[in-house]
Amino acid sequence: MSNHLKNQTSPYLLQHAENPVDWYPWGEEAFSKARAEDKPIFLSIGYSTCHWCHVMAHESFEDLEIADILNRYYVSVKVDKEERPDIDSIYMAVCQAFTGRGGWPVSIFMTAEQKPFFAGTYFPKTARYGAVGLKELLLIIHQKWKNERDTLLNSADEITAALNQYHAPASQADETLLDAALQWYTQNFDASFGGFGGAPKFPTPHNLLFLMQQYKKHGNSRALDMAEITLQKMYAGGLFDHIGYGFCRYSTDRYYLVPHFEKMLYDNALLILANCKAYELTGRSFYLEVAQKTASYILSEMTAPNGGFYSAQDADSDGEEGKYYVFTPEEIIGLLGQADGAAFCKRFGITKAGNFEGKSIPNLLHTKNLTDESFDPFLPTLREYRRGRTRLHTDDKILTAWNALMIAALCRLYRCSRNHGYLEAAKKAQGFIENSLCDQDTLYVSARDGKLGEHGFLDDYASYIFALLFLYDATLERTFLYRAAQLTRETVLQYYDPEHGGFYLSGTKNETLLFRPKECYDGALPSGNSLMSYVLVRLNALLPEQSMENTLNKQLAYMAGEAERFPAGFSAFLMALSVFLEPPVLITVVPNGEDLSDIPLALPSDAIVKVLERPLEGYKLLNNEATFYVCRNQSCLPPMNKRQLMMEMLKRDQN
Numbered sequence: 001m002s003n004h005l006k007n008q009t010s011p012y013l014l015q016h017a018e019n020p021v022d023w024y025p026w027g028e029e030a031f032s033k034a035r036a037e038d039k040p041i042f043l044s045i046g047y048s049t050c051h052w053c054h055v056m057a058h059e060s061f062e063d064l065e066i067a068d069i070l071n072r073y074y075v076s077v078k079v080d081k082e083e084r085p086d087i088d089s090i091y092m093a094v095c096q097a098f099t100g101r102g103g104w105p106v107s108i109f110m111t112a113e114q115k116p117f118f119a120g121t122y123f124p125k126t127a128r129y130g131a132v133g134l135k136e137l138l139l140i141i142h143q144k145w146k147n148e149r150d151t152l153l154n155s156a157d158e159i160t161a162a163l164n165q166y167h168a169p170a171s172q173a174d175e176t177l178l179d180a181a182l183q184w185y186t187q188n189f190d191a192s193f194g195g196f197g198g199a200p201k202f203p204t205p206h207n208l209l210f211l212m213q214q215y216k217k218h219g220n221s222r223a224l225d226m227a228e229i230t231l232q233k234m235y236a237g238g239l240f241d242h243i244g245y246g247f248c249r250y251s252t253d254r255y256y257l258v259p260h261f262e263k264m265l266y267d268n269a270l271l272i273l274a275n276c277k278a279y280e281l282t283g284r285s286f287y288l289e290v291a292q293k294t295a296s297y298i299l300s301e302m303t304a305p306n307g308g309f310y311s312a313q314d315a316d317s318d319g320e321e322g323k324y325y326v327f328t329p330e331e332i333i334g335l336l337g338q339a340d341g342a343a344f345c346k347r348f349g350i351t352k353a354g355n356f357e358g359k360s361i362p363n364l365l366h367t368k369n370l371t372d373e374s375f376d377p378f379l380p381t382l383r384e385y386r387r388g389r390t391r392l393h394t395d396d397k398i399l400t401a402w403n404a405l406m407i408a409a410l411c412r413l414y415r416c417s418r419n420h421g422y423l424e425a426a427k428k429a430q431g432f433i434e435n436s437l438c439d440q441d442t443l444y445v446s447a448r449d450g451k452l453g454e455h456g457f458l459d460d461y462a463s464y465i466f467a468l469l470f471l472y473d474a475t476l477e478r479t480f481l482y483r484a485a486q487l488t489r490e491t492v493l494q495y496y497d498p499e500h501g502g503f504y505l506s507g508t509k510n511e512t513l514l515f516r517p518k519e520c521y522d523g524a525l526p527s528g529n530s531l532m533s534y535v536l537v538r539l540n541a542l543l544p545e546q547s548m549e550n551t552l553n554k555q556l557a558y559m560a561g562e563a564e565r566f567p568a569g570f571s572a573f574l575m576a577l578s579v580f581l582e583p584p585v586l587i588t589v590v591p592n593g594e595d596l597s598d599i600p601l602a603l604p605s606d607a608i609v610k611v612l613e614r615p616l617e618g619y620k621l622l623n624n625e626a627t628f629y630v631c632r633n634q635s636c637l638p639p640m641n642k643r644q645l646m647m648e649m650l651k652r653d654q655n
């Protein structure tokens with residue numbers, strides 16, 4: 001028997017549509033029922049490829065005993081965190097306040113007025129390993145709701161007030177933040193296995209991009225070493241799928257050997273950017289190859305016919321995490337033959353003992369040679385064999401923010417590889433966003449089966465503007481730049497806090513919730529506030545406006561205040577700050593009808609290129625041809641034509 005989720009489009013909600021729990025989607029119907037029946041709300045937040053969400057579903061939400069308790073004493077609400085990041089942000093903060101940690105699924109007990117009074121993450125059905133069981137917890141809270149409700153309501157008021165009151169004071173946005181972050185990374189770097197700290201290890205590619213930026217600006221070789229070692233170890237381990245390509249979400253161990261096997265679009269987009277940057281700085285083809293392998297996974301497995309990109313692939317198949325990805329020597333030899341199979345097993349660490357529950361995750365951690373292409377001809381056979389297993393669930397909703405990050409990644413990969421296919425894929429995805437996820441200046445969170453999600457949140461606007469600037473940088477087509485500026489003005493109108501600075505996660509068109517959070521910390525993804533800092537810096541250089549400059553200065557001061565407590569947690573913001581404090585080369589172009597499409601391929605990726613509509617005072621045509629004015633640190637070269645510019649850029653590369 002279906003519950004109230006049967007008509008939803010979210011793959012996560014549909015996974016629970018046949019649960020015996022009478023789930024409701026977030027909305028007034030659920031809250032009205034709770035008020036009418038005098039029941040608390042049990043809110044469960046997750047996403048369709050979340051392993052522990054699956055575990056809790058199988059143990060508890062498919063269980064008749066648990067369902068009976070929930071249906072009798074609670075109104076149960078399911079939320080897809082990827083479609084409603086505003087709800088997730090609020091109640092994840094609640095969970096962290098109650099427990100000191102976060103993660104999914106998020107389990108919240110709250111009033112019909114959406115005020116939380118208890119929170120946690122995954123609960124087993126019954127108590128084990130020192131963790132309270134969901135059955136016991138549900139009955140305890142039911143009794144407290146009946147007999148000690150004032151205590152619960154006071155707790156709800158206190159946590160709500162505490163979360164709604166904090167405002168970090170603005171601070172000086174200067175080099176001290178960059179230095180403090182770099183010091184933390186240096187002190188916490190795992191020199192043996194890459195990454196920072198112990199297990200689990202998340203890719204967090206913006207940390208590596210920050211380190212590489214500091215190397216380029218200041219010649220800090222240690223910063224580059226940390227980034228390179230980490231990129232190499234992540235690729236060598238099981239975090240990278242050596243058979244089908246693409247990166248998994250995080251490593252459960254220190255070594256990047258055993259991943260949490262789900263693959264997220266955003267991780268792969270950001271890791272393409274990081275590997276492209278490493279290639280630009282070092283010239284090592286290895287990094288370009290990793291970026292191209294990652295892109296091939298996205299374009300072959302995660303791309304819709306309309307050009308948009310799917311969100312994620314599951315970690316589980318047949319109810320087992322990682323089953324799809326592991327092999328035995330017998331399987332490999334049976335597919336490739338004795339000699340080739342044995343060689344393949346040796347190359348990728350596939351042994352009888354195994355490295356994951358008696359089987360082996362292919363990896364290269366035991367060898368220093370990461371670029372042997374002689375085994376590539378065997379991969380199609382292994383991929384086809386693997387496809388014969390129970391297929392992984394793919395979350396096929398198309399998220400604006402994550403698609404935007406992939407667009408940016410493909411633009412950067414195009415400039416590194418000169419493969420126009422990447423640029424075409426980026427343009428097609430951008431066209432899908434414009435045609436299917438936009439209504440003039442209004443963005444939407446997601447699309448699936450022809451249905452749109454909620455009005456967009458800050459991350460959707462910030463990420464899409466970010467992508468438009470990458471498209472402009474890759475093509476010098478001013479339409480992308482003007483669209484970026486247009487949406488930036490709209491973002492300021494909808495999301496900006498003129499009193500304290502910073503951007504709210506939810507805007508004026510979004511549902512009013514318990515409070516309006518501001519997300520500033522750069523976690524697995526750069527925060528919307530960090531991305532807005534970056535786009536404001538870039539746009540202020542390309543299309544200077546007094547109002548935009550004022551917003552930029554206030555935004556940097558606001559974010560500096562937030563970052564003071566832990567600068568290393570704000571690496572994406574620090575990259576924007578670094579560009580602001582020390583702007584890259586500025587190239588002003590006076591066009592004269594020539595094709596400029598090859599110019600970005602000759603320029604540094606961080607160069608700011610301003611294309612004028614016509615000659616201006618101080619910016620004249622030279623020899624009646626397109627003319628380039630190159631300036632850095634208030635020092636400018638004589639104006640030059642296209643051929644001279646190319647020669648100048650070549651000379652810089654050689655130096």
